[in-house]
Amino acid sequence: MIDAYSIKPIDAEGIREAVSETGGRVVVAEDHHAEGGLGAAVLAALAAEPITDLHLKHLAVDGVPGSGTTEELLSWAGIDSAHIAEAARATLEG
DSSP states (O other), X not given: OOOOSOSTTOOHHHHHHHHHHXXXXXXXXXXXXXXXXXXXXXXXXXXXXXXXXXXXXXXXXXXXXXXXXXXXXXHHHTOSHHHHHHXXXXXXXX
């Protein structure tokens, strides 16, 4: 797990090393829309030294949420712990 507290600058070398250690399995979870966010930064980091067998799941907000608790909104957006675990399991199957 990498906590990318900032996407500029992103630790591209660390990301490439981690992805190599997982056999190309990556789950990116971000708490906003996917465009121009963490997922794009991770893919840019991987593009420098492409991994030929990449299994990527990108979880991000897709829509405009309503009101709710933090847990409800994370679940609604598909970025809560249950969705992240499901995405991780899916990369192992693919």
